[in-house]
Amino acid sequence: MLTRAKRAGAKEAGFELKGAGARVIRSWVVRHLQSFFFSLGLMARAPFATLLTSAVLGIALALPGGLYLLLDNVNRVTGNWDTGGRISVFLKTAESDAAAEALAKDLSSWNEIARVRLITRSEALSEYRSMSGFSEVLDAFEDSNPLPAVLTVEPTLEVQNPSRMKDLVARIGELPQVEFARFDLQWLKRLDAIVEIVLRGVYLLAALLALGVVLIIGNTIRLGIENRREEIEIASLFGATNAFIRRPFLYGGLIYGLFGALIAWGILSLGFALLKPAVARLVSLYGGGFELAGLSGAGILALTMSGATLGLLGAWVAVGRHLSGTAPE
Amino acid sequence: MIEFHNVTKRYRGGVEALRNVSTRIDAGEMVFLTGHSGAGKSTLLRLTTLVERATRGHIVIGGHNLSRIPPRKIPLFRRNIGVVFQDHRLLRDRTVFDNVALPLVVSGHGHSEIGRRVRAALDKVDLLGKEKQFPMVLSGGEQQRVGIARAVVHKPPVLLADEPTGNLDPDLSKEIMGLFAQFNQVGVTVLIATHDLDLVHHFGNRVLVLRNGQVVDGQW
Secondary structure, eight states: OHHHHHHHHHHHHTOOOOOOTHHHHHTHHHHHHHHHHHHHHHHHHSHHHHHHHHHHHHHHHHHHHHHHHHHHHHHHHHHHSOOSOOEEEEEOTTSOHHHHHHHHHHHHTSTTEEEEEEEOHHHHHHHHHHSTTTHHHHHTTTTSOOOOOEEEEEEOGGGOSHHHHHHHHHHHHTSTTEEEEEEOOHHHHHHHHHHHHHHHHHHHHHHHHHHHHHHHHHHHHHHHHHHTHHHHHHHHHTTOOHHHHHHHHHHHHHHHHHHHHHHHHHHHHHHHHHHHHHHHHHHHHTTOOOOOOOOOHHHHHHHHHHHHHHHHHHHHHHHHHHHHTTSOO | OEEEEEEEEEOTTSOEEEEEEEEEEOTTOEEEEEOOTTSSHHHHHHHHTTSSOOSEEEEEETTEEGGGSOGGGHHHHHTTEEEEOTTOOOOTTSOHHHHHHHHHHHTTOOHHHHHHHHHHHHHHTTOGGGTTSOGGGSOHHHHHHHHHHHHHTTOOSEEEEESTTTTSOHHHHHHHHHHHHHHHHTTOEEEEEOOOHHHHHHHTOEEEEEETTEEEEOOO
16 A cells, blocks of 8 residues: 555646647757648649649739739829819810910919919920821811911919819810810729729728638648548647647648749739730820830739738638547536 | 536437436546446546536546536546547548557647657557558458557547447457556556456456446446
């Protein structure tokens, strides 16, 4: 009896519920690297399945990425146009250059008007001649210049609202020297509104596809957990912590997300390379200097980060679901 | 070392696998746990490894009341116990070495220490030459010895075995039980669930008999 009790005391002192302390901290980096390469190794052992999953993720990430690029380019185009709101004032052709200059001077003294630029009839003519296709038409008029002088009126900032702008355009239009005044920004505003709607659509689509990425990765990781259920059970019975079990799967999700982002980048670059010459041709026909913008460094970073984050999230959901089912009842 | 105080385990659906079980296994003891299938042997082992918790009563192992161990401490608790299974449950896609190393890997031991201790454990079960092989190419007895090496590699004070000889012929069974006795001689507390009564009598250790979820014989 006594020896039994003695042995009991000695043994029970050896029964520890403490972690390995300093050893754990020292090997923390090593263990993370191990998990990372372990997950990478598992994927490398099934390259086709890995490629397939990554390709699906890549497409899911490329779709909103591509639409975002498109909108970014549309914004850059319309941003090049002056959205400040200018009024084009066409004078009667009978008005002389001197009269036009006098009117310009008069208008620039108005409170509502910040600046006035005069394009005289001869200036207008030479400008039109320089544009291809118009010179022959103008030649038909021989010596008489059919073009009116134009004043470009830039209102002050306070006038930049629809109703006051309308009043100003009407007042200028009523001047005797003026044939008509036009404020032609309505279509630009409509375009802005359309872009805004499309942008919201892209956000919605991006949110749905992000959810898709989470679910795809979650499901892939879930299958991985099923395949390694035995291993997880044994490791857990021998004292593996949830963090230990979770870690390789989280790295798996992260790597899938990164691969997906890489493939999405490839898809976007390919699409960009295919579109760029066509867009350049179109732009040259309009005589513009616009160039299609591809993914910026920040864009690539954002794509990579979203892929990694969504992958991690998907894996976390899948492993969390599994682990919550293993706690003892 | 292992104490059960009025422990009842009732599963969902009302089945009582253990009924008011009180028993005690001292440190350094080797005890056989017998009974028909369904008598509660596996339940008792699952409660001991905190795979499940008791419905009523409490279990004290190594001075720790299991009902007071929070979920996040369960892994640390389990590192003090070695488990051997009937179907040995080795991982087929890992070598013998990697299988045995698992308990050390999960508790974060260093590379060189793992190598040293795995080889020591394999030496004890006489399988030192097979560390690079995969479990599938080993015989049933060898596979179970790998399972035992894995259960003792982290030097746990308690060793549990659930029908460790269930799939082996009598000679191999004796050999396996002999291994458990060896570990017991160096101070490990051993609890072996088995229905092989011949073997139990051959070794002559204390026997706990379970019937319908109650301890009917072998009370300490």
